[in-house]
Amino acid sequence: MIRAPHRPKLVVIGNGMAGARFLEDVLAIDPGLFDITVFGDEPYGNYNRILLSNVLNGSQDAKEIFLNPLSWYDENGITLHAGKRVTRVDRAAKRVYADDFTADYDYLVFATGSKPFIPPIPGTPLHGVFAFRTLDDCRNIAEYALDCKTAVVIGGGLLGLEAAKGLMTHNVAVTVVEMAPWLMSVQLDEAGGKVLGQTIAKLGISARTGTVTKELIGHRRVTGVKFADGSEIPADMVVISAGIRPNAELARECGIVCDKAIVVDDQLRTSDPAVFGVGECVQHNGTIYGLVAPLWEQTKVLAKVLSSADATATYSGSKIATKLKVMGVELASMGRINDLQPTDEVVQFSEPGRDVYWKAIVRDGKLSAACLLGDLAPADDLMRMFHAGADAPSRRLELFFTAASAKKEVSLADLPDSHQICDCNGVCKGTIVQAIKAGKCTVPAVGKATRAGTGCGSCKKLVKGLIEAVAGGVRAEPSESWYVAAVPLDKPTLVAEVKARGLKSVSAVLRELGTADDEKSRNGLASMLKGIWGTEYIDERDSRFVNDRVHANIQKDGTFSVVPRIYGGITSADDLIKIGQVAKKYAVPMVKFTGGQRIDLLGIKKEDLPGVWTDLGMPSGHAYTKALRTVKTCVGTEFCRYGTNDSTGLGIDLEKRFQGFEFPAKVKLAVSGCPRNCAESTVKDVGVIATEGGEWEVSVGGAAGAHVRKTDVLCRVKTKDEALRVIGRFLIYYRDNAKWLERTYDFSPRIGIEKLREIIVDDSLGIGTQLDAEVEKTIAAYVDPWLERDKPAYAGQFDEPKRVPLPVL
Amino acid sequence: MGVKVQPMTTTVTRIALCTLDEIAVGLGRAFDVGGREVAVFRTRDGRALAVDGTCPHKGGPLADGMLIGEQVVCPLHAFRFDGTSGACDQESVCAVEAFSAEVRDGTIYVTVPLA
Numbered sequence: 001m002i003r004a005p006h007r008p009k010l011v012v013i014g015n016g017m018a019g020a021r022f023l024e025d026v027l028a029i030d031p032g033l034f035d036i037t038v039f040g041d042e043p044y045g046n047y048n049r050i051l052l053s054n055v056l057n058g059s060q061d062a063k064e065i066f067l068n069p070l071s072w073y074d075e076n077g078i079t080l081h082a083g084k085r086v087t088r089v090d091r092a093a094k095r096v097y098a099d100d101f102t103a104d105y106d107y108l109v110f111a112t113g114s115k116p117f118i119p120p121i122p123g124t125p126l127h128g129v130f131a132f133r134t135l136d137d138c139r140n141i142a143e144y145a146l147d148c149k150t151a152v153v154i155g156g157g158l159l160g161l162e163a164a165k166g167l168m169t170h171n172v173a174v175t176v177v178e179m180a181p182w183l184m185s186v187q188l189d190e191a192g193g194k195v196l197g198q199t200i201a202k203l204g205i206s207a208r209t210g211t212v213t214k215e216l217i218g219h220r221r222v223t224g225v226k227f228a229d230g231s232e233i234p235a236d237m238v239v240i241s242a243g244i245r246p247n248a249e250l251a252r253e254c255g256i257v258c259d260k261a262i263v264v265d266d267q268l269r270t271s272d273p274a275v276f277g278v279g280e281c282v283q284h285n286g287t288i289y290g291l292v293a294p295l296w297e298q299t300k301v302l303a304k305v306l307s308s309a310d311a312t313a314t315y316s317g318s319k320i321a322t323k324l325k326v327m328g329v330e331l332a333s334m335g336r337i338n339d340l341q342p343t344d345e346v347v348q349f350s351e352p353g354r355d356v357y358w359k360a361i362v363r364d365g366k367l368s369a370a371c372l373l374g375d376l377a378p379a380d381d382l383m384r385m386f387h388a389g390a391d392a393p394s395r396r397l398e399l400f401f402t403a404a405s406a407k408k409e410v411s412l413a414d415l416p417d418s419h420q421i422c423d424c425n426g427v428c429k430g431t432i433v434q435a436i437k438a439g440k441c442t443v444p445a446v447g448k449a450t451r452a453g454t455g456c457g458s459c460k461k462l463v464k465g466l467i468e469a470v471a472g473g474v475r476a477e478p479s480e481s482w483y484v485a486a487v488p489l490d491k492p493t494l495v496a497e498v499k500a501r502g503l504k505s506v507s508a509v510l511r512e513l514g515t516a517d518d519e520k521s522r523n524g525l526a527s528m529l530k531g532i533w534g535t536e537y538i539d540e541r542d543s544r545f546v547n548d549r550v551h552a553n554i555q556k557d558g559t560f561s562v563v564p565r566i567y568g569g570i571t572s573a574d575d576l577i578k579i580g581q582v583a584k585k586y587a588v589p590m591v592k593f594t595g596g597q598r599i600d601l602l603g604i605k606k607e608d609l610p611g612v613w614t615d616l617g618m619p620s621g622h623a624y625t626k627a628l629r630t631v632k633t634c635v636g637t638e639f640c641r642y643g644t645n646d647s648t649g650l651g652i653d654l655e656k657r658f659q660g661f662e663f664p665a666k667v668k669l670a671v672s673g674c675p676r677n678c679a680e681s682t683v684k685d686v687g688v689i690a691t692e693g694g695e696w697e698v699s700v701g702g703a704a705g706a707h708v709r710k711t712d713v714l715c716r717v718k719t720k721d722e723a724l725r726v727i728g729r730f731l732i733y734y735r736d737n738a739k740w741l742e743r744t745y746d747f748s749p750r751i752g753i754e755k756l757r758e759i760i761v762d763d764s765l766g767i768g769t770q771l772d773a774e775v776e777k778t779i780a781a782y783v784d785p786w787l788e789r790d791k792p793a794y795a796g797q798f799d800e801p802k803r804v805p806l807p808v809l
Numbered sequence: 810m811g812v813k814v815q816p817m818t819t820t821v822t823r824i825a826l827c828t829l830d831e832i833a834v835g836l837g838r839a840f841d842v843g844g845r846e847v848a849v850f851r852t853r854d855g856r857a858l859a860v861d862g863t864c865p866h867k868g869g870p871l872a873d874g875m876l877i878g879e880q881v882v883c884p885l886h887a888f889r890f891d892g893t894s895g896a897c898d899q900e901s902v903c904a905v906e907a908f909s910a911e912v913r914d915g916t917i918y919v920t921v922p923l924a
Contacts, residue, residue, distance in 0.1 A: 351854075353854070353855075354854075507853070517877050517878060518877055519875040519877055519882050519887065522875070522877075540834075540835065541833055541835070541836060542833070542834060542835025542836050542853070542875065542876060543835075543875075544875075545875065545884070546873040546874070546875075546884045549836075554873065554884055554885070556867065556885065557868075558868075558869065558870040558873070606873075794833035794836070795830060795831050795832060795833055795838075796831060796832065796833070796838045797833075799838070800839075801838075801839035801840055801841045801846065801862070801872075802826070802827060802831075802838065802839070802840050802841065803840075803841045804824060804825075804826055804840055804841065804842045804843070805843055806822060806824065806842065806843030806921070806923060807822060807824070807923075
C-alpha cells in the first residue's frame, strides 16, 4: 500500500463493535485517508458481542463470532494495539498514553463501550461470581459450570436471560433474580413480562422477580444468595448481569464534558472539537443507547463527518426497534413500552394458549411503542410504521390484524430498497440486492459482502428469499437441498436444530423453524421427529396423512386396504383360513396377492378396520406408509434344488427386525437364495443375494416402478448376523440423511456408492456403533399400530359418519 | 365469525353437532346432517370449520383430509379448499359449500339449509 506522507492521524480507543465498525465505515469511504491506530482492551480482534451467549451455550465456537481477525487490521494498514489499555489522554499535546508507549492524534475517537454494572453488595469478589460481558467471561463461566449444580443469574434483562439459557446447556439448575416486578422490564410491560416468565418456566428456569439481592454468601467460593426479604437460596455460582455502565472515566479524567456518559453533539463531537465518541460510551441528547442498531447509525455519520465525505452529516438520535430471540421466544420491541401517558391509546392482544402477547401504544395518531411476544406476525409492518412515523390505521385493531394479513405477507419484491433486512448490522434490502447482482448467491457470500445475517442470524431466511428472487433460475434452487418445503434447512442442519432446541413435535418445528406449512412437510417432519426422539416424540395426529392415522391405505372410493404382515412371504394354512374367513365376514370386495408376496384385502370401510384387525390377529404390514414394507424371498435351501443359502430365514429375520421402521420413503427388501435372483433382489431398496461360496451379497438403491434401476453392490458378508448389521446401518443412515420422499434409488447415487461403502462398511465416520444403537432404539420403540383397534388414539378415529337429524319445521 | 349469507328462498337452521372434544385437535370428522354430508374440522386454536363432506374433484372424503391453517386438503389428490369460504386453491376446480360453524360452551354448532 502506498502511504501518503502526511495523512492525518486517527486514533480510536476501543476495538469493540463500535470501534471496529467505525473503522470499516471510514475505510469504505477512503481506505487511504487516515493513518489509523486502534487500542483494544481485549487481546483479540473484534468479535460480535451479540453472539456471546451462543458461545456460552456451545452452539457456536468462539472463533465463529469474530468479525475481523487480526490479519484484517494488517491488510488495511491499521495499527492495532490489542490488549493495551489507554491510561491517559493529553489533549493539549494531542497524545494518548498506553502502558509503555504513546500515540499522537489529529482526531481521537472514544469507542470505549460499557462495562457490566456490579451492584455494591457484599460477596461479589467470591470465587464463582462472574460478570457476563466478554469472551473471557464466557470461557470462565463455562469452565466453572462443569462443577456446579445450581446457578443464580442476577438480572432478568436480555443478557441475563441469555446467560441463563447458556447455563442450562451446562446442566445447571438456574434461577433468574430480577429487581423489577417482571422480566425484561425495558422491552416488555408487566403482562408481557409475566407471559415470558411462564414461557421460560416451561423450559425449566425459575425466575424471582421483584427480588432485591442483598448479599452473596460463601467462604472462598460462593455458596448462596441472600435476598432483602431475608430468604436465601443455594448457588454454586452466580452470574451478574444487572445492566451496563458507560466507560467514560478516561474521557472524564482528561476534562471532556461527561454526564452519565460522554456527551456528544449531532456530529458525535465531544466538548473538544478534535475528540469524538460513538457507541455505548456516549450520551446523545440525553440518551445512551445499549443496542447495536443506533451504533451503526452513529459510526456511519461520524465516518462521513471525519472524512469530509459529508461534513454536514448529522445524527439526530435513533428510534429503537428490535427483534430478539430470548430462549427460543421471539420478541419484538419498539419505543418505550412502559412510558404511558393518559392520552395514549393502547391496543392489546393476548393468546395465553400459545404464549402470545401483543401490545401497541398509539400517541397522537402514531405508533409510539409496541411489544410483541411469542408470535411476530405483525412485527415487520409495525416496525415499518414505527420507523416511518406513519399514521396508525384508524381502525386500531388493524395494527395487528389487517384484512389481508392472514393471506398475504408483504412480498420481498414489494419492499423498498431502503427497508432494513438485517437489524443487527443495519443492512438494507438495496445493499443486499446489489451484492446478489454482483454474484454473491449464497447466504454466507451475501453475509461476507454486506454483513447481513451475520448477527443473530434471524434474517437469513429473508436473505435467502432475496437471493431466490433476484438470482432465481441462475443458480440451483436452494430449496432442493431442504428436507421439506416448509422449513428452509437441509436435513443435517434441521436435525441439529431440532436436537439443539429440543423440538419434539411438528407444530414446534414449524413454529420455530418453519416458513410455510403444508401437508407433505408435516408428514415428513412427523416421520423425522419420530426417528429422532423415539418414545419422547410428541405425536400430533393432525400432522399425519389419513393412512397413517388409521393404519390402512385409502382407496379411490374412500374405503381402505388391509395388508397383514406375513414375514418373508411365508404363511400357513391357519393364517390363510383366517384371512379367508375375514374376507367373507366383511364381504371384502377384492382379495389380491401383491407384488411383494403379501395378501391385500381391498374395499374395507374405516369403521370395520378395528374388527378386521382383531379377527386377523396379525400385525400390520405397513403397506400404507413410508416405512419398511415387505421382504420378498425365494424358497432358498429349504426346498429349492439350486438354493445355496437360507433366504427365507434371513428374509424373516430382516422383516422381524426392521418392521415398523419409518423412513423418508417406502423401503422394500428382497433376499434371493442363489444368483438366479428369483426374489428380484437387484431392483429393491436393499437386495440380498446368496453367492456360491456361502456368502451374502448386499446391494442397495434399486427400483422397479416408474423408475427402474439396478442396485449398487455395497458389500459381501459371511454370516446372517453380519448381513443384519450392515443392512441396519444402511437403513438408519438412509433414514437420517435422505430428504423427505427421496427413495434409496435417488439417495444412493446422490451420496455415491463408494462413499456409502466407506461410511457403512468401513465405518470411516466412526458412526457404526451409533447406527447400531439407533437400530436397537428403533426396535424398542416399535408398537404394532393395529393395536389401536382396542384403544383408539383420538376421538372418532375409526368412527363412521355421525348422524344428526334436522328438526322438522 | 360472519354468518354466511344464504339465498333468500332457503331456510337455514343452526344445529348442535357434537362437543368440541369429540373432534381431535387439528382434525376433521364426518357428519350426516339430515342426509347431507358435512366435514367438520377443529382448528388448532379451538375453532370449528364446516364444509361439504365430498371433494368435487373425484368424490374424496374431505373429513379424512388434513387441515393446513384453514385449508382442508383432500386425502385423494390434495386439492385444497378454504374452510371458511369453501373456495378451491385451483382455478379449474369449483368450490365446496362451506357452512357457518361456531363453538359455544364447548359445543360445535353449524348452520345448514333446511331442505
